[in-house]
Amino acid sequence: MQFADRLAPLQTNVFADMDRAKAQARQTGQTIIDLSLGSSDLPTAPAVLDTIAEALYDTSTHGYSLFQSTLPFRQTAAEWYTRKFGVPVDPETEVLLLIGSQEGTAHLPLALLNPGDFALLTDPGYPSHAGGVHLASGQFYTMPLLAENGFLPRFDEIPPAVLAQSRMMVLSYPHNPTTGYASLDFWQEAVAFCRAHNLALVHDFPYGDVTYTGEPAPSVLQADRDKSVSIEFYSMSKSYNMGGFRVGYAIGNAQLIKALRQVKAVIDFNQYPGIVRGAIAALSGSQDGVQQTVNTFRQRRDAFVDAMTKVGWPIPKPNATQYLWVKLPEPWAQDSINFCVQLVEATGVALAPGRGFGKHGEGYVRIALVQPPSVLESAVQKIHHFINR
Template identity: 40%
Template sequence: MGLEWIQPADRLGALPPYVFARLDELKLKARQQGLDLIDLGMGNPDGSAPRPVIEAAIAAFEEPSYHGYPPFEGTAVFRQAITRWYQRRYNVSLDPEGEALPLLGSKEGLTHLALAYVNPGDVVLVPSPAYPAHFRGPAIAGANIYPLILKREKGWLIDLSEIPSDIARQAKVLYFNYPSNPTAAIAPRSFFEEVVAFAREYQILLVHDLCYAELAFDGYQPTSLLEIPGAKEIGVEFHTLSKTYNMAGWRVGFVVGNRHIIQGLRTLKTNLDYGVFSVLQKAAEVALSLPDSYIASVCDRYRQRRDFLIQGLNELGWQLTPTQATMYLWVPVPLGMSSTDFALKLLQETGIVVTPGNAFGEGGEGYVRISLIADCDRLGEALKRMAQANIRFDSLSHSLTPSSHD
């Protein structure tokens, strides 16, 4: 060993342990005990990237110039594919020169944005629960994070009226994300209009994460922040190829919106990385141009899983209503149990892996997130194991049914 006396920098010490890393340890232990795990923990889509994307990547490998360092700001053709995608899907016009920047996945950009714009002590507004990069990025930057606790009875929407005006005046950045990970909540256009008006009044940078731009069901179409008049003056929006296109391992995402903010992020990144491998930018360009029929088939797959699992969980006593977007179910745990206790009980008694809600911040306590990343056969097996282990939910007393305590 050695060097234990060299302490990590304070910014690392300030971070709570990454729950997914802890879950990995527990999963490893369970596997070593011979359990057949059904892993519904991470938002890691099953299956491979679309065939035309794979073929584009293979063809791009043959191009010698793609093997060198890519341009810092991304290839012009990929930036144009991004702005074309925004035009087609959201009728939003963007300049590929300066209003779009490819990223090594959106997590990278969301985190680095905080390093580019947040000084130690700056107030950053972050919903709780939230996707961890929304608070971990600012935490690494030394932000004074003001959590906006979301509530089920408010549809998991941020209640701007609850933010004290002195906090709003001090705040520099607001992160938010609809359709939401982990709650699967969606926000009406009027909500986006309120957020833009709020940010303009208090001069706050809006950082919207549109990760689930295409994963929507039953006719629902997510809203882009940039559809709202004036949003580009105070905001940026992140998107990723990880979810819709099953490309989580490829690490391709992008940010669009305010030119000045994107320039700052780019300046930071030119000191940290060389951007996305040109071969992958070429393939990502093809992904963004896939016909709507591809998106429809992806949504159909998740919708079937959603319906199947919701019906099965409701037969076990939950009272879940259909989600309209994302690849998650946000499920209350029985009264008297913490999110972590329930997730551990599930893992130990059934081999099912879910994410405890507190991984997404204090506002996630009392819930677990289930990712729809297995086919209906496997989800059926999960439901069977839950029934066998008597893991049920009594909606009336909000507790496990008495027999489950046997």
């Protein structure tokens, strides 16, 4: 049996690789402290769950859900966005419900790239960004994200020959995995660059609320108020602890929304309407729970960083996301994958190797703060003993 060449670059994945390593560690009797996935351990709000539960007994929710049936959600999302960022949004043409924001970032390249076209991606970056380009038979040029640049790309370093063949740029701030943060000034620069080079500007924005500055992170549409080149993907997974329900949406340029909708129409319908009603309840109800979630992750960040400092391994406190991006000491700095595999085998602590997010992630590990402070402090002790054994 023969398979398509496009599968070749998809043989490995940072999450699948660590899943195998965790399974092997469990077989040897290790108790796993899983800090490798950004899946929140916090509960979905009761009001959201009650709304979904009530929908189960409404037989009108038991059939297929097509685009027109999502209008109440699109209206709610548009209103929420305008309240939050002060940018008017047309729910008919500028919003699209998605089965998680990853559906959007993975499928949009199918609408934008012809075989051989380039997408501009960050390195490190989230794996689905590159995966979508592979599936579209495109090429990608990676923009290095370096600590000395605040983990922001340098647009002036992109080769002109690559720019001539490029159709889209994918950014994501606050950034996973580096925790980098982008100001509104940066977004204005990015919008101007994409306008000048006729690029679609794609912003993956799941951590917009998970900031420790007292303000939400800027939206790209605050720098592109007429939505000339930009589309933004938002997720219900982080702010509302609804990761398992798979609800996200796209907001932005009407042409990009229409193109993504055309791809979606031949691949899937929408998720169960009762879940969508729950998402409406989350966006339209009290937002106190969002701040409680942020406060919880701030406490966990502080607990982990303080514990690391006590064992002689000080690390900076990020201003956003539910992660820490930690530089490995020698001799592990050249092999983050081997470090993570050996760590989970020896201690049960599972981290995500930086190399899994791109070659410029080598030498780092990403730590997801998805456990209570006491468990995080225990993990620090295990990591410390492993390194100094």
